[in-house]
Each structure stands twice: as structure tokens, then as C-alpha cells.
Amino acid sequence: MKKKILVVGGEGYIGQIVCNELLNTDHSVISYDSLIYNQEPNAEAKNNTNYIYVKDDIRNLLKFRQLLIGIDSVIILAGLVGDPITKKYPELSMSINRKGIKNLIDECVNARIKKVIFVSTCSNYGLIESDDLASEDHELNPLSSYAHDKVFIEKYILSLKNKVDGCFTILRFATAFGLSSRMRYDLTVNEFTRDIFYSKKLEVYDPDTWRPYCHVKDFANILLLILDAEKKKISFEVFNAGSEENNHTKRMIVEKVLKFVNFNEVYYVNNKGSDPRNYRVNFQKLNSVLGYQCKYLVDDGIKEILTHLQISSENSPKLNKPLGNYTIRI
Secondary structure, X not given: OOOEEEEEOOOOHHHHHHHHHHHHOOOEEEEEEOOOOOOOOOOOOOOOOOEEEEEOOOOOHHHHXXXXXXXXXXXXXXXXXXXXXXXXXXXXHHHHHHHXXXXXXXXXXXXXXOEEEEEEEHHHHOEOOOOOEEOOOOOOOOOOHHHHHHHHHHHHHHHOOOOOOOEEEEEEEOXXXXXXOOOOOOOHHHHHHHHHHOOOOEEEEOOOXXXXXXXXXXXHHHHHHHHHOOHHHHOOEXXXXXXXXXXXXXXXXXXXXXXXXXXXXXXXXOOOOOXXXXXXXXXXXXXXXXXXXXXXXXXXXXXXXXXXXHHHHHHOOOOOOOOOOOOEOO
């Protein structure tokens, strides 16, 4: 059944993919985003009559309240994303990622929105010294202000259980990878693939630390699944979003890229870098409760990014060309 969905942060790296998939399944979408990174609005969606883009700050509660009229579900993707920017701008981060998002949730409660999905992060697990795979009930160990704010919002949402009528679901996203029209190359898989393609000297700190990874299209599919799921399966539930097949170390990611590109300027630095996180994640609940298995492996993301970079390099004289002796095998 066609629904009217408000996507908060709909013009971001993941948000544009989510909006496009919602439109492809014939939903009506309002994308609410401040374009804080000066990115271009969604070019693929702009001519779709089921799509509306609203540019504003999520802290403008009057605007948000107006947008909630007639909305079936809200997806909250917005925020200052990642450790570096939240560390650089701590007051802004607190204003957006904690106070701002909490206020949005309160507005959704007051408006009696049927479903609200909050996108959190597997970074909340922080540092796991053992070989355990973190399931949803594993102890949280946030190490950054970004993760601390996500945990704060998670706890606030769960505190509303049995107190409100709406259906709230928390998704702890793995580290994203894959192509998007609003591309990010500061994410591990994307960054390593681009740097090796352009034959940049690559220094990899703490190469044997683990992370889970997930393709942006799998994230979009999971969100669509939550929107269609029965309330009793997802209400005030937490789901890790990703797949165990995509638990990898940084060294493993590099080796995967090197299967497709000849390159020997990779250096592993075993001294502790600025990011101490190390965790592997269990995603069985996503499969057992909702029947979802991720469709994309890290290799798939690497191949699509390499193909995109090669085509872009060949078609645009303004773009940098790959340097040195390289061979791409896709």
C-alpha cells in the first residue's frame, strides 16, 4: 500500500538511495535536509511527482511539525555523521545529534506518527576485546561523541515503550559502502578503492581491527522492509543492519581491492591510530525476525566503484587519471 514517508536527512549519501528506492516502490516521499555539506539535491528524484524536497535545519521544529501532517512514517537519518566532524564541532554535534533528534522524536510522538525508524550505528559496540560477535543485547561501549549521542537517543526511544502509541524501531547500521549520487569517499571500502585506483600511497592504521560493512542498497531494502513489517515484530525493537559475511578487517578490505587492481604502495601501520574501535557483529535477528539477508558483498561494492572511477576518468579530461602501472580486472 502506498505510504507517505518523511525522510529526515534524505539528501545524504544513504538518504538519496533510500528516497530513490521508496519512489521505485511507489511511495510518496518528502526529503527534509539542510544540505549541510553543500551537496546537490537528488537529481534522479527531482522530476518525480511523488517527491518533494524541503531545505531546512532539523532544529526548526515549526517546519518539522508542519511536514508531519498526513505523514505515515518517518525515517531519521539526519545528523553530523562520524567521529571527526563531531569531535571538531562538539557543541554543534550536541545541538543536532542529541537535542535536535530528541526533539524530532517528541514531535513524532505528539503527531501520533504510525512508524518511526531511527538509524543508529554499530559503532555503539566500540571495542570488543574477545572474538564475540555482538548481538543486539551486547553491552554498548561508545568511544566517540558521535556514538555516545546515538546511544543516548536509543535509550530515550526505548524509554517510551508502553507510554506512546507509535511504533519505534532502531537500526544499528554497519559501516556503509557502495555507489551513491551523493558519494562519500571517507568511508573505508570506498576510500581504499579510490586511493588504490588512483595509485595513491596508502597507509592503513591498525589493519587487523574488525568492522562490519553494508552496501547502501541493502540499507534501503532493510528500511523498506521495516516500513512494511507487522508492528508486533518491530515495535521498540533494535536490529543490527548488515551481514556477518561482511565482517572484515581493514587488511582484508585492502586485499579484496588488490584482487582487481595491481598496486604495491600499501603500508600497514600497527601502531595504534586515533580510532581504537574493534568489533564484529551478529546480524541473525534481522534474518530470523524479518527474513532479510543482505544481497551485496564488499567485493560487489569494490567492483562498482572501480567501474565508476574508470568510466569517469575516461570520459572527463578534467578528472585526475590513474598513475603508474596498473591493471584493473573486473
